[in-house]
Every structure is written in structure tokens, then in C-alpha cells.
Amino acid sequence: MLDLRFSEAELERRREHITEFIRSQVDAADADGTVLGLSGGIDSTLTAHLAVEALGAENVHGLVLPARVSSEGNMSDAERVAQDLEISYDVIEVEPIVDALLEAYPEAEGDREAVGNARARARAVLNYLVANHEERLVLGTGNRSEAAVGYFTKYGDGAVDCHPIGNLYKAQVRQLARHVGVPEELAAKTATAELWADQTDEDEMGVSYETLDSILATHIDGPLSVDATARLLEVEAETVEKVRGMYERSEHKRRAPPAPEPLD
Numbered sequence: 001m002l003d004l005r006f007s008e009a010e011l012e013r014r015r016e017h018i019t020e021f022i023r024s025q026v027d028a029a030d031a032d033g034t035v036l037g038l039s040g041g042i043d044s045t046l047t048a049h050l051a052v053e054a055l056g057a058e059n060v061h062g063l064v065l066p067a068r069v070s071s072e073g074n075m076s077d078a079e080r081v082a083q084d085l086e087i088s089y090d091v092i093e094v095e096p097i098v099d100a101l102l103e104a105y106p107e108a109e110g111d112r113e114a115v116g117n118a119r120a121r122a123r124a125v126l127n128y129l130v131a132n133h134e135e136r137l138v139l140g141t142g143n144r145s146e147a148a149v150g151y152f153t154k155y156g157d158g159a160v161d162c163h164p165i166g167n168l169y170k171a172q173v174r175q176l177a178r179h180v181g182v183p184e185e186l187a188a189k190t191a192t193a194e195l196w197a198d199q200t201d202e203d204e205m206g207v208s209y210e211t212l213d214s215i216l217a218t219h220i221d222g223p224l225s226v227d228a229t230a231r232l233l234e235v236e237a238e239t240v241e242k243v244r245g246m247y248e249r250s251e252h253k254r255r256a257p258p259a260p261e262p263l264d
């Protein structure tokens with residue numbers, strides 16, 4: 001696989017580039033800081049660290065939003081991140097919101113994916129409740145690896161005002177997190193969306209982040225063909241094609257909803 005890690009100098013350059021990005025987004029919107037969901041996972045932990053560096057702790061508001069399927073370990077890690085960064089945070093249960101949705105539309109009861117995505121969308125509603133009330137921007141936590149294959153909930157965790165770490169592959173997220181001082185036990189954690197019990201990103205996607213990152217860098221974001229990528233990375237051509245399919249099928253998640261062309 002490709003070694004996508006940055007040099008020390010490049011890590012510092014990325015850190016400055018992202019913190020400057022966060023400041024410029026907040027300034028351009030004339031907002032009073034930011035709000036973001038804290039899951040105890042590495043994407044939100046790194047984003048919170050960089051937001052505090054960019055804006056100061058008083059301008060970052062964390063939301064820890066447990067669901068029935070959330071693990072206690074992740075929720076206590078999320079609170080620890082907020083406490084270590086000395087940002088204000090709220091803990092709000094999302095399950096009553098999801099239950100209300102299912103009471104309104106019981107047909108979806110037991111549909112793991114639909115209910116899981118409703119959890120992500122309930123969190124988005126809460127993020128924007130705070131953002132509207134406190135005149136903040138909602139920080140996204142998505143990285144390039146997830147965005148490229150559509151591994152996020154449309155208008156759930158994808159409903160945000162900007163994507164500070166949106167150009168980093170997952171391996172680079174972990175590396176930058178270690179660089180800015182995120183504790184190793186968080187930086188090394190298995191990625192999970194936690195939309196249902198025992199979910200992990202790699203199991204659900206059917207490809208490891210190591211392989212995914214390399215295929216994205218080589219074929220989707222890079223110039224090599226399917227066959228050349230397969231040869232270079234020593235993976236099956238079908239694996240490259242699978243990632244290409246995920247990328248193409250999720251195009252709709254990366255652009256604004258279309259409307260018919262204007263008529264003359």
C-alpha cells in the first residue's frame with residue numbers, strides 16, 4: 001500500500017492551513033464560534049483540537065449525543081475530549097427524538113439503516129438548534145476517505161457548514177491527531193459510525209482504510225487506471241472497481257441537489 005503519511009514539516013503546514021481555514025470560515029460568516037458533535041472518535045476529536053487552536057476554547061461548543069447503541073466508552077471519551085480541551089459541552093440523548101420519529105412513522109421500526117441514519121439526522125437537528133441559537137457554525141468532521149465513497153449520512157453527519165479535515169485521508173487524520181497531541185488510545189481507535197450495535201466502518205464498507213486510502217490516492221484522486229492501480233498496490237482489480245463504484249454511486253452526496261436547467 002502507499003505510505004500517505006506527511007513529513008513533520010508538512011504536518012505543521014497542514015495544521016496551520018486547517019486552523020486558518022476554520023478562522024476564515026467563522027470570520028466570513030461573522031459567526032460567534034462553532035459547534036460540533038463529539039463522538040469519542042478520531043475525526044471529531046481532531047476537528048475539536050484544531051478548532052480550539054484556531055479560535056480558542058470559548059469559541060467551540062461540543063455536543064455529546066448518546067443513542068441507545070452508543071458505547072459507554074465512546075461517550076466517556078467524548079466527554080473527556082471536551083474536558084481536556086476545556087470547551088463547554090452538553091450531553092443530550094438522541095433516542096427520544098428517534099423514538100418520536102418512529103412513533104410518527106412506525107413502518108420504519110426495525111429498519112436498521114433507516115433508523116441509524118435517523119440517529120445521525122437527529123444529531124444534525126441538534127447541531128443546528130445550537131448553531132442558530134448561539135450564532136455559531138456547525139463544523140463537519142468528515143475526511144476525504146469517507147466523503148469519496150459516500151460513507152456518511154446525507155443531511156445527517158453530512159449536514160454541516162464546512163469540512164475542516166475534508167482533504168485528509170483517514171491515515172492522515174490519525175497522523176495529524178497524534179501530532180497535535182491527541183492521546184494514543186483515541187488516535188488508534190477502530191472507526192465506527194455507531195449507528196447500530198457493533199458497527200465498524202471497515203466491516204460495513206468491505207474494505208480496510210489502508211486499502212481504501214491507497215486506491216483513492218492512486219485512482220480516484222490520482223491519475224492511474226484501474227489495472228495500473230491494482231498492479232501498483234498488489235490488490236485485485238475488482239477491489240479497485242468496487243471503490244470506483246462506491247465513488248460514482250455517492251456523487252449525489254457531494255453536490256447540491258439538482259434542479260431542471262432553466263428554459264429559454
Ligand SMILES: Nc1ncnc2c1ncn2[C@@H]1O[C@H](COP(=O)(O)OP(=O)(O)OC[C@H]2O[C@@H]([n+]3cccc(C(=O)O)c3)[C@H](O)[C@@H]2O)[C@@H](O)[C@H]1O
Pocket residue numbers: 113117120146150151152153154155156157192193194195201204249252
Ligand atoms: N443517485 C442518487 N441521486 C440523488 N439522491 C440519491 C441517489 N441515490 C440515493 N439518493 C438519496 O440518498 C439516500 C441514501 O443516502 P443516505 O440517507 O445517506 O443513506 P445510505 O448512504 O444508504 O447510508 C449511510 C451510510 O453512511 C454510513 N455512515 C453514516 C453516518 C456516519 C458514518 C460514519 O462513518 O460515522 C457512516 C452508514 O453506516 C451507511 O453505510 C436515499 O434514500 C435517497 O434519498
Ligand SMILES: Nc1ncnc2c1ncn2[C@@H]1O[C@H](COP(=O)(O)OP(=O)(O)OP(=O)(O)O)[C@@H](O)[C@H]1O
Pocket residue numbers: 036037038039040041042043044045063064065066067070123141146157189190191192193194201
Ligand atoms: N454519539 C455522538 N455524539 C455526538 N456526535 C456524534 C456522535 N456520533 C457521531 N457523531 C458525529 O458524527 C460524526 C461522524 O461520525 P464518524 O464516526 O465518521 O466520526 P468519528 O466518530 O469522529 O471518528 P471515527 O470515524 O474514527 O469513528 C462524528 O465525528 C460526530 O461529529
Ligand SMILES: [Mg+2]
Pocket residue numbers: 039041042191192193194
Ligand atoms: Mg465514530
